[in-house]
Amino acid sequence: MAERAGGANGNHGGVAVHIKDGLPPPPPRTSQEGSGCFVTVPFLQKLIAEVLGTYFLIFAGCAAVVVNSDENKVVTFPGIAIVWGLVVMVMVYSVGHISGAHFNPAVTIAFASCKRFPWKEVPAYVSAQVLGSTLASGTLRLIFSGKQDHFAGTLPSGSDVQSLVLEFIITFYLMFVISGVATDNRAIGELAGLAVGSTVLLNVMFAGPISGASMNPARSLGPAIVSSHYRGLWIYMVGPISGAIAGAWVYNIIRFTDKPLREITKSASFLKSSGRNGSA
Template identity: 65%
Template sequence: MATEDVGSSPNGHHGITIMDIQKDHPKTSSFTFTRAFSQKLMAELFATYFLVFAGCGVIMVNIDKSLVGMPGVAIVWGAAVMVMVYAVGHVSGAHMNPAVTIAFASCKRFPWKEVPGYMVAQLLAATLASATLRLIFSGNHVHFVGNTPPGSDLQSLVMEIIITFYLMFVITAVATDDRATGQLAGVAIGSTILLNAMFAGPVSGASMNPARSIGPALVWNKYEGLWVYILGPTIGAIGGAWGYNSLRFTDKSLSEVAKGESEQ
């Protein structure tokens, strides 16, 4: 649930940019399973596994020991996203979230041909992480860490749409706009996760990520309200990506914009 790509832009700005992905994956080329693509899938697998393992793990610990509390749970989710953005963002973009991948592809910021591979890697990682947690916290210590609507399905659906819109709006801003401060992208995205989890956790569970909800549901065989956590984040993410793109008045880099203003 994070960025598109991390690297250096053509103008020397070290940050997160989509340009490198677009160069590596021209829209007219046919799909081939390359070594580079397999590395991206492995990066998504590792990053999503760590995210779900850490985030759902702290929920288990909090239920069992009551030592962390809601602020602690939110901090762990935000920190896990932040460190994975910096760890593998330059390899795969550190999406860790099928809704993010679909949203980027919907506005032509990510190749559609790579979407299925990313989604399989993310869902597999979330399922493996959930299975690992259930194995570790066995017996009386095992607790369902998936998402079920605390109130009505509609209430949770609307909340998931809004908070994922907000999250994807921030991701698109720092990941695709060269004028943004790319070095702080991980901090911005992680902080957004933290804020959303703090106030929306008691209302909807603050999933914002279909893989995070599907993985535990498969392992615990509990599917009540799961559609909310698939549909809501997907709609919100697509809306957030298109929402920011509607504000983007140019695709030029920061140096190109500055140069143009100086020549006027």
Template identity: 65%
Template sequence: MTSSSNSNMEEITKVENGSRDWDSGFCSAAMVNVTQKLIAEAIGTFFVVFAGCGSVIVNKMYGEVTFPGICITWGLIVMVMVYSVGHISGAHFNPAVTITFAVFRRFPLKQVPFYILAQVIGSILGSGALYLLLSPEAEHFYGTTPVGSPIQSFAFEIIISFSLMFVISGVATDTRAIGELAGIAVGSTIVINVFIAGPISGASMNPARTLGPAIIMNNYKAIWVYILGPILGTLAGGFTYNLIRFTDKPLREITKSSSFLGSMTRK
């Protein structure tokens, strides 16, 4: 009996140790949390692209949405998804925003590649769903391409991405802002930006939004504009907001070391 009991205890111990090792690995709370965030980002990006690009393609094919309707649709879907999953993943839906948050130490750097992958997958799936449902021709392309010169669109993408990240930084990272209004502020900014830049550059502000339709419809015209422009714009917008963020430290102190950006973003 003693030998049998000892053997049973050893087996139980092995199982318990194995369970702990498993829990501390792939099934750990941290891993589950990250997985939930990635799923939320993919779903959010899917619906942002499905609704926003959907309004574009439906207007091109049937002419019922109108340009103001497209602008409002983009702003509304982003606002809705911010309120739906913002508390889970932060509701980036945009590789440029994710990169900027990481640069300014408001997002873990190691999660950046996974977030970007989830966002691009969500965009591809949203674009693919539209393609399967509506069977568009080449002239119904619902991605973003320059109407004028690529340089003109590049400049527009930088400016409107700057304003988007500036607003996001204000309402989502500053404790003095009214956080409950973040979705409305961000959605409204997108509406304004699409009204201004939509007829010129397509008002992407988001590399994932551009990549999805480009991959599905094999149209990569001036794709660099919509990858580099939003990233440069959001980095500049985040940096500028951090410069004016309230701090009680003298300028010479917050700029004298490599921790300049970190010290500013922690305020």
């Protein structure tokens, strides 16, 4: 759940070779020159990382929900919250240096709104995240079929407005933390995964019984698509996206720095070590 700028592995783009009329090929194009026309291998790697990261995130979190519903609450509600927090932390550390570990359309859109992520890559990232969530939900549907089939999506337990406001607040909180650890070089980048995972755990603990604590449109959309259960889905589209955008912008407003504006607006890596590999 972090921003990503350029190639996180230090490989920023592919090389397009054109041979025409016997003329020598032009010099290789950089990613900034050719990224608008070509889908590069590094970008495909980032999309695969987003698909896999979102898949394992949704699979583990929703599996905890399903198993808890089917096996006499053996996981318990605090256990579900811990699973969500741990899987976020693990996946951030696993692929954060590759794709930025967004796993969340709201995070991707929020970073793009602050010019910390290219808008042209947003549709591909969001599609990858929704695909990963849908595949994970489908896998769970196949594994836990029949009497074990329980809807693992998010539903408001109270009024729609109550859940909408709660989703806005908790996603604001999550994005505020992400912005702090992902875009501010003064933060301890190595602890970013722990900070984000802990925030998810906290949010699920108090918001889960009310709204389901989605904080992620893909988390709600995947199970809804697989189960054809769309009641209240708009809440988990509007609340998290608007909350994430607000959280990112508020952190940018309160950010204090002596650096000139051009330095502030430069993208920072999610992990400090990523910056050393060329992603910042």
